[in-house]
Amino acid sequence: MKTLIIKNGTVIDPNSRLNKKIDIEIKQGKITNMKPKIMLEKKHEVINAKGLIIVPGFVDLHVHLREPGFTHKETIKTGSLAAAKGGYTTICAMPNTEPAIDTVKSLMNLNHIIKKDAAINVLPIGAISKKRLGNKLTPVASMQKNGIVALSDDGDHLDDESMMIEAMKKSKQFSIPISQHCEEQALVHNGHLHEGWVSDHLGIKGRPREAESNMVKRDIAIAEKFGGHLHIAHISTKESVKLVEKAKKYNLTVTAEVTPHHLDLTHESIGVSNIGAKIQEPLFNTNMKVNPPLREKEDVDACIEGLNNDIIDAIATDHAPHSFSEKSVVFEKAPPGISGLESAFSIGMRLVQKKKIKFEKLIDKLTYGPAKAWNLNEIKGMEGIGKIKIGHNADITLINKSKKWTYSKQQIISMGKNSPYIDNVFQGKVVMTLRRGKIIFNHRKLEVL
Amino acid sequence: MPSNKKHSWKHKHLLDVDSLASTEYKSIFSLAEKYNKLLNNKKMIKKTLSNVNIFNLFYEPSTRTRASFELAGKLLGANVINIASNISATQKGESLINTIKTINAMHSDIIILRHEDSGAAYLASQNTDKSVINAGDGSHAHPTQALTDSYTLLRKFKSLKNIKITMVGDIKHSRVARSNILLLTKLGAKITLCGPKVLIPKSFSTDNKSRSKEFSFKNINIEHDLDKAIKNADVIMALRMQTERQHSKNIPSLKEYAKKYQITNRHLHSINKNCLLMHPGPVNEGVEISKEVAESSLSQIEEQVSNGVAVRMAILELIYLNN
Ligand SMILES: [Zn+2]
Numbered sequence: 001m002k003t004l005i006i007k008n009g010t011v012i013d014p015n016s017r018l019n020k021k022i023d024i025e026i027k028q029g030k031i032t033n034m035k036p037k038i039m040l041e042k043k044h045e046v047i048n049a050k051g052l053i054i055v056p057g058f059v060d061l062h063v064h065l066r067e068p069g070f071t072h073k074e075t076i077k078t079g080s081l082a083a084a085k086g087g088y089t090t091i092c093a094m095p096n097t098e099p100a101i102d103t104v105k106s107l108m109n110l111n112h113i114i115k116k117d118a119a120i121n122v123l124p125i126g127a128i129s130k131k132r133l134g135n136k137l138t139p140v141a142s143m144q145k146n147g148i149v150a151l152s153d154d155g156d157h158l159d160d161e162s163m164m165i166e167a168m169k170k171s172k173q174f175s176i177p178i179s180q181h182c183e184e185q186a187l188v189h190n191g192h193l194h195e196g197w198v199s200d201h202l203g204i205k206g207r208p209r210e211a212e213s214n215m216v217k218r219d220i221a222i223a224e225k226f227g228g229h230l231h232i233a234h235i236s237t238k239e240s241v242k243l244v245e246k247a248k249k250y251n252l253t254v255t256a257e258v259t260p261h262h263l264d265l266t267h268e269s270i271g272v273s274n275i276g277a278k279i280q281e282p283l284f285n286t287n288m289k290v291n292p293p294l295r296e297k298e299d300v301d302a303c304i305e306g307l308n309n310d311i312i313d314a315i316a317t318d319h320a321p322h323s324f325s326e327k328s329v330v331f332e333k334a335p336p337g338i339s340g341l342e343s344a345f346s347i348g349m350r351l352v353q354k355k356k357i358k359f360e361k362l363i364d365k366l367t368y369g370p371a372k373a374w375n376l377n378e379i380k381g382m383e384g385i386g387k388i389k390i391g392h393n394a395d396i397t398l399i400n401k402s403k404k405w406t407y408s409k410q411q412i413i414s415m416g417k418n419s420p421y422i423d424n425v426f427q428g429k430v431v432m433t434l435r436r437g438k439i440i441f442n443h444r445k446l447e448v449l
Numbered sequence: 450m451p452s453n454k455k456h457s458w459k460h461k462h463l464l465d466v467d468s469l470a471s472t473e474y475k476s477i478f479s480l481a482e483k484y485n486k487l488l489n490n491k492k493m494i495k496k497t498l499s500n501v502n503i504f505n506l507f508y509e510p511s512t513r514t515r516a517s518f519e520l521a522g523k524l525l526g527a528n529v530i531n532i533a534s535n536i537s538a539t540q541k542g543e544s545l546i547n548t549i550k551t552i553n554a555m556h557s558d559i560i561i562l563r564h565e566d567s568g569a570a571y572l573a574s575q576n577t578d579k580s581v582i583n584a585g586d587g588s589h590a591h592p593t594q595a596l597t598d599s600y601t602l603l604r605k606f607k608s609l610k611n612i613k614i615t616m617v618g619d620i621k622h623s624r625v626a627r628s629n630i631l632l633l634t635k636l637g638a639k640i641t642l643c644g645p646k647v648l649i650p651k652s653f654s655t656d657n658k659s660r661s662k663e664f665s666f667k668n669i670n671i672e673h674d675l676d677k678a679i680k681n682a683d684v685i686m687a688l689r690m691q692t693e694r695q696h697s698k699n700i701p702s703l704k705e706y707a708k709k710y711q712i713t714n715r716h717l718h719s720i721n722k723n724c725l726l727m728h729p730g731p732v733n734e735g736v737e738i739s740k741e742v743a744e745s746s747l748s749q750i751e752e753q754v755s756n757g758v759a760v761r762m763a764i765l766e767l768i769y770l771n772n
Contacts (some may be wrong), residue, residue, distance in 0.1 A: 016751075130487035168706075190696065196652065196659055197650075197652035197657070197659050197660045197664070200650035200652045200653060201627070201652075201664075202567050202568065202589055203567045203587050203589035203590075203624060203627060204567050204568075204587070204588070204589075205586030225678070266662065282567030282677075283571055284567070284571050284572065295721070296659070296663075326573075328544075328546055328576075329544065329545070329546075330564070330567070330568050330569050330572055330587075331567065331568045332547065332566050332567065332568075332587070333566065353748070369570075
């Protein structure tokens, strides 16, 4: 393997607070040198990053890769390639597969597929409960030994309080986060979008905001009493953000993530053909159907503020691919979920362009923020995740901040084309992704010096 | 009612009343009036839709809406094919889209769809190059009923500006209420919604601030007390209790509902002398309104039914001739 030099780019590394023109030398997949001017030699291979921003490979704490069991929606291979295109080098795979990742056996099988097919680091998450039924805990210790980085019954909330207490005790014992999909099942039963004027208008039962905040409150109370690490997945209401803020003030181990769509869209979008266009008639766009649902403007604002104040630790996509035919049904029958890996960064750039969030903050929430939230760097072999640091893996993403591009259906690598952003024009694009020093995504053939 | 010769229509489908321009619903009303006169006088009706194939695709049982569309189509000379839910392929698990695609391939010109899910007509319209008419989708919309109701009222009042209309009953699950609220407020009427709290969406009130400005309703208020709600009304619209859609536990039984919200003889004394009473049908007699009230001189129920044919003739013709 030749020595690789990334030249003339600006490096932003949130962990070390670096923001500077610096060249990077990569040998054997590791970063071996970083300094303002690395002299080129004949043996060097060079990436000219002039005008580009160099950041750590993105980290996603919440991705549904669907394999095994639902390979008509996505596979480890297609999902990890989609992630690479989105700038990700590390993603955490939710266990709501078939079978669910609830035993060492199913985990070993998953690890085997990952080893064979994954284009990037895919870190497995184990189910909290057997078959995700919410009534019997999974073997945490042995699953952790085999690589799970968190526990989650995502898709459903763990309603049973005594089970949640037991889960949090395990969390404390094994220092492993519990990623909770906070929506009380009894309250959201048969609901398909945010309970509010749009659900009233469309005549479809809503999912009330209290379904989320009630459970965030309950789970924080459990964390306070029993310890453990509670991670609020895809936070979406202003009340929940307030609750997490309070929990952090009390120094509880509570972390939170937010999705790009909850930072950008509201329930009103469900009645609009093109985002930003004036409402003509409700169009029941099933690609806007997601759980938790798209909320109100105040909630979007609270989530953005939460990111800025570090109440929310990470942006996570909740990438939830579905096949075209599954989404081509009436709104109430469509499965919830948005395919999000390839648009996340560019949606974030929209917030930057609207001056709602600083670029450096966006990068932090996509890289070191999530790594730190789950203490991924404390796991052996993962010390460099979310960082650009000498001695660590060269997992690196190159960004063109001003590049305009159209998010067209044909270009989506994920098998799930279920995005409300199809045909949107974005400004800001991931142009190259390197994993362990190897180019795994290249937007265009970059000039070689 | 003014009848202008040149009718305006620019929509391929009729999915809801939200998107209709005032010139469009005025065209419907004036054309309906023409057909109403011809029907009432047993005059010859020009077969403007001869060789047109209309598919009535009904996923929910319906007698009056289906028959109304069928008659409207036949009076204009169209071929009307009825596909009822019990014989449609849906029973065999065929998806709505596939059924629409099949009908699309069958030399169809207009597809009339009644479906139990909100938004079904929108989905259908996105999967065919034929015109789709929404004959009721879930709790969402029932544009032809709303157009019929407004037409019926316009024959009585000339203008609906500041006319006080009280809707009583299950607003929450009623597609008739939703479409009527949108159209009647466009026409300038003042609406009062009355019924049990659990059956009236809070966001329908003008006071409700959760709607963004451009979608806010004007001239709607909520009054849970029936006597107060109907006291000064020019029109009372009783809505059908949608028991098949009411799943929440705290919804009153029909008996409890009737006790508080049934329009009975007793109310006839306290309301405006010329107050009109409407009901989209089918009536649960002794629940929403009493038998006497249904048969009283105030009742517009039969008129709504006969006007419905003329309005649907107008809609079919406008859609077909302008596409
Ligand atoms: Zn979830």
